[in-house]
Amino acid sequence: MLAAGIVMAGCSNTDVIEQNQASLIENQKNEYKANYVAKYGQPAADQSWDFATLPGAANTRAAKTRAGETMTCDRINVYPQHFNKYVKTDRDQIKSMVASAEVKPWNPYLAVELFPSLGHGDTDGDKHFELAVCYNGEHTDVFGGIKLNRDSWADKGSGSTSNLPHNSGRYIDTKDLATAENVYWAAYSYNSNKSEAEGHLADYKLEYYKEIVVNGRTYWCFDCAGKGDYSNLICMVVDADPMPIEKRYMVEDLGAKDDFDFNDIVFDVKQAQDGTQKCVIRAMGGTLDFTLQIGNTTWTKSVEGVANGFNVKTMYNTQGTIVWDKVLAEFPVTGWDFNANNISVKVKTMISDDVIIEIPFPKQGEIPMIIAFRTFCDWQSERESLPKDWWVIPGDEEEE
Numbered sequence: 001m002l003a004a005g006i007v008m009a010g011c012s013n014t015d016v017i018e019q020n021q022a023s024l025i026e027n028q029k030n031e032y033k034a035n036y037v038a039k040y041g042q043p044a045a046d047q048s049w050d051f052a053t054l055p056g057a058a059n060t061r062a063a064k065t066r067a068g069e070t071m072t073c074d075r076i077n078v079y080p081q082h083f084n085k086y087v088k089t090d091r092d093q094i095k096s097m098v099a100s101a102e103v104k105p106w107n108p109y110l111a112v113e114l115f116p117s118l119g120h121g122d123t124d125g126d127k128h129f130e131l132a133v134c135y136n137g138e139h140t141d142v143f144g145g146i147k148l149n150r151d152s153w154a155d156k157g158s159g160s161t162s163n164l165p166h167n168s169g170r171y172i173d174t175k176d177l178a179t180a181e182n183v184y185w186a187a188y189s190y191n192s193n194k195s196e197a198e199g200h201l202a203d204y205k206l207e208y209y210k211e212i213v214v215n216g217r218t219y220w221c222f223d224c225a226g227k228g229d230y231s232n233l234i235c236m237v238v239d240a241d242p243m244p245i246e247k248r249y250m251v252e253d254l255g256a257k258d259d260f261d262f263n264d265i266v267f268d269v270k271q272a273q274d275g276t277q278k279c280v281i282r283a284m285g286g287t288l289d290f291t292l293q294i295g296n297t298t299w300t301k302s303v304e305g306v307a308n309g310f311n312v313k314t315m316y317n318t319q320g321t322i323v324w325d326k327v328l329a330e331f332p333v334t335g336w337d338f339n340a341n342n343i344s345v346k347v348k349t350m351i352s353d354d355v356i357i358e359i360p361f362p363k364q365g366e367i368p369m370i371i372a373f374r375t376f377c378d379w380q381s382e383r384e385s386l387p388k389d390w391w392v393i394p395g396d397e398e399e400e
Contacts, residue, residue, distance in 0.1 A: 021355050028349065028357065032257040033367040039260065040388060045365040047391065050341060050372045051077045052247040069180045071133055072173040073140050076113055082378040086236070087117045087156040090214040094118060098221050098231045101210040108185050109178045111241035115169035117219060118155045120231035121148035127189045129224040129233050133174055134201050135183040142170050145194060146233065175241065187222045238376055245271040245338055248375045253286045253347045254357055261285065261380040263318045265345060268375050269294055269336050277336050281329040285318035285382055289348040295335030305329065318382045341372060
């Protein structure tokens with residue numbers, strides 16, 4: 001009887017410990033969630049935290065001409081702070097290079113992501129600039145009326161008087177139109193009467209453009225006023241066809257529950273054309289031990305990380321001068337699903353190594369501890385929270 005009592009007591013103590021651990025984990029998560037809502041507000045029930053979903057996978061607006069001929073023009077959210085930073089870094093060089101850049105013939109059958117970055121107003125007065133895809137007598141706007149003042153520059157830098165009125169880009173896929181009739185892109189301008197301009201789109205057929213590469217980033221330059229000024233509309237180009245299968249995950253590990261820099265772990269997962277997959281860890285801004293689970297593969301900071309010279313308590317590539325393409329660790333993975341986001345992180349808390357918090361990729365409407373972006377999006381510096389509107393995608397009515 002005494003032995004049985006000891007066994008029962010042991011089971012009871014184990015249950016109590018597990019209950020206490022579960023309670024501690026829940027309290028940690030609840031504190032983080034409350035702080036998040038206080039800073040950013042309660043997310044909408046349908047808010048997704050994956051901003052890297054392959055264009056066309058959801059919410060596709062496809063216009064059909066005849067069987068087998070489609071085009072796609074999907075909105076893409078931009079990570080505002082860093083996109084602005086890119087343009088501010090590059091704009092002076094772009095302005096100095098555009099006039100002498102080589103004129104290239106335009107291919108209307110392509111898949112590409114375009115982000116309006118700079119624009120130069122017409123010398124004849126304030127005008128709206130547009131890009132459109134035309135086929136079989138119909139047209140689809142790529143960008144709505146971007147209004148620019150007479151002979152002045154506008155860009156995506158900060159300041160209400162200097163911004164292009166767009167906070168998002170477009171993924172455009174016109175490859176399937178290669179066999180359609182009367183297919184062309186139009187780059188055109190108008191004063192106030194858009195419908196009159198659209199009635200003559202064939203007169204604004206886009207046949208040439210310029211390409212500029214600055215600091216490793218590619219920009220395409222379009223002449224919308226028909227005067228040979230390819231600075232009217234300049235767009236950053238990302239992932240021209242073929243589209244890569246890759247995604248950047250940014251993680252908060254709950255080390256600090258009022259910290260929303262999402263740089264405790266930053267890693268890219270990429271799938272090559274032959275189907276092989278790999279993970280590249282770019283930053284580790286946390287001081288807690290963690291294990292990544294990516295598909296069927298795991299990587300632990302205190303095991304594989306220590307074996308490669310990392311210290312669990314040390315932060316890497318989130319302070320001082322950040323190297324955005326730095327490879328802290330690279331390893332093969334299997335079983336990763338781009339659309340399912342079958343990744344998670346297990347973190348040993350500051351309370352105890354025995355209290356481990358598992359952080360899966362968040363469902364729609366949940367408070368996020370992991371977010372996903374395209375791999376051209378940079379992470380925050382240490383203790384620099386994401387801007388308050390980082391997840392907002394403007395409606396069409398906000399872009400005129």
